[in-house]
Amino acid sequence: MKVLIINSSDLNGGAARAAYRLHQALLKSGVDSQILVDTKLSDDYSVIGQGSNVRKGITLLRRILDRLPVNFYKDRSSTYFSPNWVPFSELVERINAINPDVVHLQWVNKAILSISDISAIKAPIVWSLHDMWAFTGGCHYDEECGAYEQSCGTCKVLGSVKSNDLSRKVFKKKLATYAKHENLTVVGLSNWLAGSASKSTLLKSKNVVCLPNPIDTSVYLPLDKRIAREILGLPLDKKLILFGAMGATTDPRKGYKELCEALLLLKGQGIELVVFGSSQPKVSEGFKFNTHYLGQLHDDVTLRALYSAADVMVVPSLQENLSNAIMESLACATPVVGFDIGGNGDMIEHQKNGYLAKPLDTTDLTAGIEWVINAPNYKELSTNARNKVLNEFDSEIVAKQYIELYESALEKAKL
Numbered sequence: 001m002k003v004l005i006i007n008s009s010d011l012n013g014g015a016a017r018a019a020y021r022l023h024q025a026l027l028k029s030g031v032d033s034q035i036l037v038d039t040k041l042s043d044d045y046s047v048i049g050q051g052s053n054v055r056k057g058i059t060l061l062r063r064i065l066d067r068l069p070v071n072f073y074k075d076r077s078s079t080y081f082s083p084n085w086v087p088f089s090e091l092v093e094r095i096n097a098i099n100p101d102v103v104h105l106q107w108v109n110k111a112i113l114s115i116s117d118i119s120a121i122k123a124p125i126v127w128s129l130h131d132m133w134a135f136t137g138g139c140h141y142d143e144e145c146g147a148y149e150q151s152c153g154t155c156k157v158l159g160s161v162k163s164n165d166l167s168r169k170v171f172k173k174k175l176a177t178y179a180k181h182e183n184l185t186v187v188g189l190s191n192w193l194a195g196s197a198s199k200s201t202l203l204k205s206k207n208v209v210c211l212p213n214p215i216d217t218s219v220y221l222p223l224d225k226r227i228a229r230e231i232l233g234l235p236l237d238k239k240l241i242l243f244g245a246m247g248a249t250t251d252p253r254k255g256y257k258e259l260c261e262a263l264l265l266l267k268g269q270g271i272e273l274v275v276f277g278s279s280q281p282k283v284s285e286g287f288k289f290n291t292h293y294l295g296q297l298h299d300d301v302t303l304r305a306l307y308s309a310a311d312v313m314v315v316p317s318l319q320e321n322l323s324n325a326i327m328e329s330l331a332c333a334t335p336v337v338g339f340d341i342g343g344n345g346d347m348i349e350h351q352k353n354g355y356l357a358k359p360l361d362t363t364d365l366t367a368g369i370e371w372v373i374n375a376p377n378y379k380e381l382s383t384n385a386r387n388k389v390l391n392e393f394d395s396e397i398v399a400k401q402y403i404e405l406y407e408s409a410l411e412k413a414k415l
Contacts, residue, residue, distance in 0.1 A: 001406060002032045004100035004123075006091075008110050009039040010047045011298070014324045015107035015130040018189075018213040020047075022104075022402065025214045025395035029403060036094065038112040048094075055090070059112070062086045066111035069166050070138075075159030078252055080140045082109040082133060083170055092117045102126060102406045109133065109140075115173045119180035124409040126402075128187040128211075131321060134174075135200035137167030141253060141319045148200045174202050185409050187211050189322040190343025209405065212322055212346070214398035217390055219300050220331035222382075223308035231305050234292060235272060239373045242310035242334070244276035244297075244325060255316030255339070262316070262365040263287055268373065276306060307332035312354075312372045316365060320344055330354075331389040333382040335375075337368040347393075353384040 005023055009016040019035065023046070026033040033046065038059055040049025050056050066086050070076065091113050095103060105118075105127040118125070131140040137152025139145075145156045147167075154160055155167035178184065186208045188194025194210035197203045229236050243259055263273065264287070273291040280293040297303055307313065313329035313336045320342040327347060329336050338344045340356035348354040355368030375381055391397075 001403070001410075002099075002101045003034070003104055003406060004095060004098055004102070005033065005035045005104045005106060006095070006108055006113070007035060007037055007106040008108065008112055009041060010035055010037045010044065010049075011041040012039065013107070017324060018130070019106040019128075021214050021216065021395060022399070023047075024216070025399035026402065028396070029399045031399075031403060031406075034098070034100075036091070036098070038091075038110065048098075058090075062089065062111040070158070073155075073158040073160060073166070077143065077157050077159065079143055079157045080109075081138045081155075081157055081167075082111075082140065083138055083166060084109060084111060084113065084115050085170070085173070086111050087114050087116060089113055089117055092120045096120075096122050099123075102409055104128065104406075106130065115170070115177050119177045121181070124183040124185070124413050125181060126185045126187060126405060126409060128189060128213075129193050129197060129321070130189065132193070132196065134186070135197050135202040137169075137171035137174075139167070143319075148196075148202070151201060171202070178202060178206070183409060183413055185209065185405065187405070189213055190346050192342045192346075193321050211401050211405065212393050212398060213324070213327070214395035215327050215331055215389060215393050216395045217331055217393075220304055220307070220328050220389075222333040222386065223305055225308060228305040228309035232294075232302075232309055234274065234309050235290075238270050238272045239268070239312075240272055240274050240310045241369060241373075242274045242276075242306065242313045242329070243316075244274075244278075244294075244306075253318050255318050258318070258339075258360065258362050258365065259314060259316045260287075261362040262314075262369065265363065265366040266369065268370060271373070274306070274310060303328060304332055307334050310334050311378075312337055312369060314338070314365070314369060315344070317342070317344075318360065322346060327389060327393055330385040331393075333386040335372045335378075335381045335385050337365065337372055339365065347388065349384070349388065353381055353388050 007019040023033050023035050035047045103123045103125050107130050133140045136148045139157040152171040153163040153168035184206050186206050188197050188210050191210050198208045271289050276294040276297045279295050307329045315338040322343040326336050336354040339359050341359050350356040357364040357368045
């Protein structure tokens with residue numbers, strides 16, 4: 001079986017890392033897998049990049065053009081919005097020339113693929129949803145708007161007061177395009193996102209399934225806490241609370257504001273905070289304890305040490321699909337605290353391997369942090385965390401599920 005995975009990048013970002021992990025898992029399972037990306041950062045021969053500088057220049061121009069209609073909305077929120085309207089990406093021609101049995105779309109924004117291009121892909125399509133973009137009028141998270149269940153317009157994310165705005169036009173474009181590709185299987189990476197896709201006007205007629213991202217549990221596994229802290233230069237005698245994400249302190253959706261509110265309520269002594277994915281801000285947050293800012297971390301070895309060094313990982317996101325950070329932390333036997341939103345409940349089992357706080361309730365988030373770090377059965381929580389990932393998210397298990405899904409798509413193509 002020949003599978004072609006499409007993503008914006010092979011390494012940069014959560015979707016890229018998830019797509020690359022699936023690619024590696026498929027290769028280990030004997031599948032002929034390749035990744036076609038817009039921005040290649042690795043030296044992996046099985047990853048196909050842009051190649052020429054001309055193509056790279058054209059892509060940069062496409063990104064600029066794609067943002068133009070969004071820039072007219074001066075009152076838009078910080079949530080990312082992608083029109084994907086610029087035609088003639090050339091990517092479809094490359095996909096069809098490779099002639100895969102199955103095309104697996106992942107995160108295809110930043111103008112690498114126009115909406116209309118999707119209907120021109122000849123092979124069966126499996127599409128993993130890393131956010132809500134595939135079934136909205138262009139926003140990646142709807143800020144609890146819910147308009148995707150009818151028809152977008154008067155877009156909250158754009159700050160629009162008109163019904164026939166950019167989101168409505170993008171929505172109509174998707175509706176027409178999806179109808180043209182009969183063999184399109186949608187993968188919601190969490191039960192929340194699969195459920196949302198199934199309720200959406202754009203995707204409710206498609207085959208929607210829930211399958212997670214895989215993780216290599218031979219890479220992400222517990223490291224002795226003392227050794228991990230010595231490697232990273234972190235204190236040996238403190239309870240360490242870990243927080244991190246892409247744009248950890250700057251993206252409002254990641255919940256840094258809510259985390260700060262929760263941490264200010266902490267009553268315990270001997271606590272310190274560790275932040276990765278962001279450098280130290282200019283203005284201190286005024287915590288009563290030390291904070292260690294580690295900046296951007298990308299390699300698995302350092303991340304494994306970091307998760308192992310922490311006593312608890314806090315993921316206070318306001319909307320979240322299937323967080324890599326949660327999965328990685330649990331794989332390293334570190335319990336996780338997060339709000340009971342999105343896909344968090346797929347991984348965090350309340351008071352078994354972490355704590356699910358009431359949605360957006362910072363007082364309960366504080367209670368969850370204190371409950372974990374003071375738990376008399378902390379070792380049991382850690383064991384449960386690791387076992388959850390071994391049983392449900394290990395790359396070998398998940399790869400088999402995706403292979404079965406590909407085979408199902410191929411059987412449908414024969415009908």
